[in-house]
Amino acid sequence: MSLSAAAIAARPLALRRGAAAALLPRCQRRSAQVVNIHSRFFQTRVEPRVVAKYREKLEQKQKSAGVGSFEELKEVYKDKIAEVRKDAANTPEVEAVLEAVSTPAPAPSAAPKLSQTPPPAPSPIAAAARKASTPPGVKTLASFVDPEKLSIHNDPAEIEMIWRARFINDPTSLCASVPAETYKRMSTLAKKHPMFLLPLPREGQGVELHLLQWTFPTAESATVIFTTLADYKLRGEFAQPHTTLTHHLELLDSHKVALAQGQVVSERGVTVKEAQLLVIALQKFYGGIEGPQQEKRRKMLEQFSRGDEAFSVDALIEEMEKTV
Structure with a gap:
C-alpha cells in the first residue's frame, strides 16, 4: 500500500486553527430583558x-x-x-x-497617599489564566478543575492522580499528565509540522489512515484534531473529527507539567482504545516517546510537510508497528 505525500499534503487542510474552536462543543445562551428607556437615559x-x-x-x-x-x-x-x-x-x-x-464643580481632592504595604503578587496560576485569551468553545483548565487548588500540590504524581480522577467516570475521555520537557519537545515539532498522517490497524480490514492537525487556540492550550483521511476526502472542510486532545498549559512553568484531556466521539467509528493507539502514535512521531528511530520519524514528518515523493505510507505503517 503506498500513497503519494504530494497528493496528500498538496490538498489544503480545511481544519485550520480557527476551526479547532468551532469543532469543539459549544453552548450559547441568548436571553432578552425589558429595559426601561427613560430609566436608562436618567442613569446615563x-x-x-x-x-x-x-x-x-x-x-x-x-x-x-x-x-x-x-x-x-x-x-x-x-x-x-x-x-x-x-x-x-x-x-x-x-x-x-x-x-x-x-452644581458647583467639586474641588480637586488631594492626591491619595500611597500604601506602604505593596499588594500581594498574583500567583503564577492566576497570571496564566489572565494571559490566556480564550475563544468561544475552547475549554481551559478551569473548565475541569480549580487551578488554584490543584497548584497547592507540588508532586507531579499527586497532580496526575487528581487529574485522572476527574475523568474516571467518563468512558469516552482521554487524559494524561505530560512532563514539561516532553510537551515542549512535541510542540516544537508540532509548530513546524502541524499536519501528519497516522495509520490505524483494523482487525481483518488492513490499515485505515487518519489525518491529524495541531492547533494553538490560546497561549495556554494546544489541541490536536483527528479525523479519518477517507472522511476528509469525502467532506473536505465539513469533515468532523472523531477525537480531540487538548494540552492545558497553565501549570507548565510553575509545576513543569502539561495536563492533557481529550474526547472520543464513538459514533464516528473509532473506539477509545483505537483513539489511544493514535495518541501513542502521535507521541512517537512528535518526540513524546524517544527512541533509536526518532530521527527517522522526524524525517517522515518533514517529508510529509513538504510533499516529498519519497514519503511512503508503507514505511509509515512499518514504523508504527515498532514498539519504540
Whole structure:
C-alpha cells in the first residue's frame, strides 16, 4: 500500500486553527430583558465636556443679565426654563445637563497617599489564566478543575492522580499528565509540522489512515484534531473529527507539567482504545516517546510537510508497528 505525500499534503487542510474552536462543543445562551428607556437615559452620566460647555455659556449669560449667581439667573428665566423642560420631557438628558451645570464643580481632592504595604503578587496560576485569551468553545483548565487548588500540590504524581480522577467516570475521555520537557519537545515539532498522517490497524480490514492537525487556540492550550483521511476526502472542510486532545498549559512553568484531556466521539467509528493507539502514535512521531528511530520519524514528518515523493505510507505503517 503506498500513497503519494504530494497528493496528500498538496490538498489544503480545511481544519485550520480557527476551526479547532468551532469543532469543539459549544453552548450559547441568548436571553432578552425589558429595559426601561427613560430609566436608562436618567442613569446615563453626562459627559464632563458637555457640562463645561454649558456652564461657560451660562456664566456669560449671568454677566450679561447683571446677576451674581446661577440661582438668580434661573429666577430671571424661570418661564423660559419651564417651557424648555416641558418641550424636552422625552429627553431627560436636558434635565441632567441643567442639574449638572447648576452644581458647583467639586474641588480637586488631594492626591491619595500611597500604601506602604505593596499588594500581594498574583500567583503564577492566576497570571496564566489572565494571559490566556480564550475563544468561544475552547475549554481551559478551569473548565475541569480549580487551578488554584490543584497548584497547592507540588508532586507531579499527586497532580496526575487528581487529574485522572476527574475523568474516571467518563468512558469516552482521554487524559494524561505530560512532563514539561516532553510537551515542549512535541510542540516544537508540532509548530513546524502541524499536519501528519497516522495509520490505524483494523482487525481483518488492513490499515485505515487518519489525518491529524495541531492547533494553538490560546497561549495556554494546544489541541490536536483527528479525523479519518477517507472522511476528509469525502467532506473536505465539513469533515468532523472523531477525537480531540487538548494540552492545558497553565501549570507548565510553575509545576513543569502539561495536563492533557481529550474526547472520543464513538459514533464516528473509532473506539477509545483505537483513539489511544493514535495518541501513542502521535507521541512517537512528535518526540513524546524517544527512541533509536526518532530521527527517522522526524524525517517522515518533514517529508510529509513538504510533499516529498519519497514519503511512503508503507514505511509509515512499518514504523508504527515498532514498539519504540
